[in-house]
Amino acid sequence: MAQPAPDGPLTELDLTNSHLPSLEEVDLPQSLTSLDLTANRLRSLEPCLLALRGLRRLSLRQNLASDVAEVEALSCAPALESLDLRDNQLKALPCLAAFTALRYLEVSYNEVRSLAPLSALGGSQLTELYAACNKITAIESLGALSQLQVLELGGNRVRVLEGLASLALLQELWLGRNRIAEINDGLAALHSLKRLSLQSNRLTSMAGLQHCTALEELYLSHNGIEQLEGLESLANLKILDVSNNRILRLEGLDSLQLTDLWANDNQIESLDEVEAALRSQRGSMSCVYLRGNPCAAGTDYRLRMKFALPRLEQLDDSPVA
Incomplete structure (x- = not known):
């Protein structure tokens, strides 16, 4: 939908779902600062689009x-602040050296194999980078992206947790559905990190998380983790998801004040031990998932959990009355 400025030239144009195979018959005035071409059939960035100089936001999703x-x-490269190329047919990242104002870049669901072209960004102000569901094998070339706050690389082929040392301001890191086998010191510099997802990787240990002292949400489901560890320093943690692992017992939660614990589909045997482990969470925990563990098989499971956690609102798939 076109949105002219009051008593002025057209600055925003939304052509989402317009079924356009071409822009030949579209009027694109030079006054545009925002252009949304989501869900069309464009194969080429035609001359009329390339010529726009004042765009600050462009979506070709x-x-x-x-x-x-x-x-x-x-x-528009020097002026562009937001560029959305999600779900196209790109086999590589463009060189973005000229995009000096870029803050948001979305290139998920393409066929990109390397992050190397990002090194051309130099002193970029990029704060959000989304490159999920590509064919990326390594976390690399992020050294100059010191302002980055969100990094999404889920659904790629990353094996080693590395290349993050310069991202001291990073607050969200999404690495689900990769091939990462260990954390080690890969997160050691991420003292501002609040949300971390390593779901559906190849982890057998949580060792290495102790450096991320600002963490509020931690997602580690669908790995091969056998025990909870390294949680003592994560005093800000509110949401912990360790479902679908090989955990035998809940432990190391005493220093936390969790609101949500997802530990379903593990191998936790003793409900007595669960009650003892969650005693420190009585004043905070409102959501617990433990189904799929032997400890949740007893007929008194639900009643005992309600008594153990007086603030409980959700137990497994059912609200607590």
Whole structure:
């Protein structure tokens, strides 16, 4: 939908779901600062688009673009703050050296294999980078992205947790559905990190999390973790998801004040031990998932959990009355 400024030229244009195979018959005035071309059939960034100089926000999500050279040729590069290329046919990242104002970059659901072109960003102000569901094998070339706050690399082929040392301001790191086998010191510099997802990897240990003292949400489901560890220093943690692992007992929670614990589908045997482990959470915990463990099989399970956690609102799939 076109949105002209009051008594002025057109600055925003939304052409979402317009089924456009081309822009030949579309009027794109030079006054545009925001252009949304989501869900069309564009294969090329045509001259009328390349010529726009004042764009600050451009979305080409869900199109058929494949030529990175066309992205690099955008005349708006020095002004562009937000670029959305999600769900196209890109096999590589464009060189973004000219995009000096860029703060938001979305390139998920393409066929990108390397983050190396990001090194051309230099002293970039980029704060959000989304590159999920590509074919990326390594976390690399992020050294200059010191302002980055959100990094999404889920659904790739990353094996080693590395290349993050310069991201001291990072607050969210999403690495689910990769091939990471250990944490080690890969997160040691991330003292501002609040949300971390390593779901569906190949972890057998939680060792290495102790450096992330600002963590509020931790997602580790669908791994091979056998015990809870390294939680003592995570005093800000509120949500812990360790479901679908091989955990035998709940432990190491005494220093935490969790609101949500997802520990379903593990191998936790004793409900007595669960009650003891959660005693420190009586004043905070409102949501617990333990189904799929032997400890949740007894007929008194639900009643005992309600008594153990007086603030409980959700137990497994059912609200607590």
